[in-house]
Amino acid sequence: MILFPNAKINLGLDILRKRPDGYHDIETVMVPVPWCDVLEIVPAKGSETTLTVSGRKVECPMEKNLVMKAYRALEAEVSLPPVDIYLRKIIPDGAGLGGGSSDASFTLLALNELFSLGYNREELARIASTLGSDCPFFIYNTPMLCTGTGTDMEPVELDLKGHSILIVKPQVSVPTAAAYSHTTPAIPSTPIRDIIASPISSWEGRLKNDFEPSVLPAYPAIADVKRSIKEMNPIYTAMSGSGASVFGIFGNDILSPVIRERFQGCDTLVATL
Structure with missing residues (x-):
């Protein structure tokens, strides 16, 4: 099998x-x-x-x-x-x-x-x-x-069909336990379930990853990847989990050759959701 x-x-x-x-x-x-x-x-x-x-x-x-x-x-x-x-x-x-x-x-x-x-x-x-x-x-x-x-x-009801996703993982790794040790737990003003229910175009700046404030400064390679993805004008971009990968969701197709050139040395995936 x-x-x-x-x-x-x-x-x-x-x-x-x-x-x-x-x-x-x-x-x-x-x-x-x-x-x-x-x-x-x-x-x-x-x-x-x-x-x-x-x-x-x-x-x-x-x-x-x-x-x-x-x-x-x-x-x-x-x-x-x-x-x-x-x-x-x-x-x-x-x-x-x-x-x-x-x-x-x-x-x-x-x-x-x-x-x-x-x-x-x-x-x-x-x-x-x-x-x-x-x-x-x-x-x-x-x-x-x-x-x-x-x-x-x-x-959860979530339909991302027709969107493209880019995932980039630089050649660094983030130990999960260490990542948690540098976070400050808090109850958000708006729960994720409510944000997800709104259009994806409204997620940027509202749908957050609590690991990012401590991980991105500690791992410049991850911060650089996120900055580069944001320059491509995704609908939404964020780090996944405790890192080290960053993804961008796009409303249009992404050209793989351009991605490989931009993110040399990183592991990348370009796919349609």
């Missing part, structure tokens, strides 16, 4: 409060975007489950990879035969795009289908939530308002 785990972007990200458990309550809208890894799962040739990773280099032992953690989490609930898993990494890591989380959730989806386990989406999302706060989103993989630590979700 072959699947294509996709990335996500965050439309707005409000950090509301720090919780007693050390995590943070947030509000954000997550939206799937067509930047994809490649995941193949087949019956094992041997007696043990294996994971082979190609493409982008991943500095992670096999058992600590979220794909293997997903297999082990499901194996703890139901007897699973061994499988050989092949993962080709294309989505940049350290980008705020949820690539590893997507790989994990798609692994759960694939195993559920491959072995006819009968889990519904809610049950898979429950298992996914034990792997990471972004993971449950990818079980549903549709625009969602995410609250709590990001694992409480409700669908």
Whole structure:
């Protein structure tokens, strides 16, 4: 079985409060975007489950990879035969795009289908939530308002069809824990759910990412990317998650050759939503 785990972007990200458990309550809208890894799962040739990773280099032992953690989490609930898993990494890591989380959730989806386990989406999302706060989103993989630590979700009506998206990830990474440590939680005057309900042309200046005030000054490369995207006159632009990727949403097609020239040395995606 072959699947294509996709990335996500965050439309707005409000950090509301720090919780007693050390995590943070947030509000954000997550939206799937067509930047994809490649995941193949087949019956094992041997007696043990294996994971082979190609493409982008991943500095992670096999058992600590979220794909293997997903297999082990499901194996703890139901007897699973061994499988050989092949993962080709294309989505940049350290980008705020949820690539590893997507790989994990798609692994759960694939195993559920491959072995006819009968889990519904809610049950898979429950298992996914034990792997990471972004993971449950990818079980549903549709625009969602995410609250709590990001694992409480409700669908949102959002139609970006006909728009183009540019995502640029400079060659830097932002540690998520460090990014949170430099933020100041606060309740916004206008909730994200209300801003998202208004036309996209009204988002700029209203729909914010609470990581940007501390991340952009600390990482000039990210600030430079955002500045360059804004010079292209997008309808809306922002950093995704805690960075390091920045995206712009446009109402017209974007020419890829121009993008490659402008953002040399960066990972880029140009796609139609």
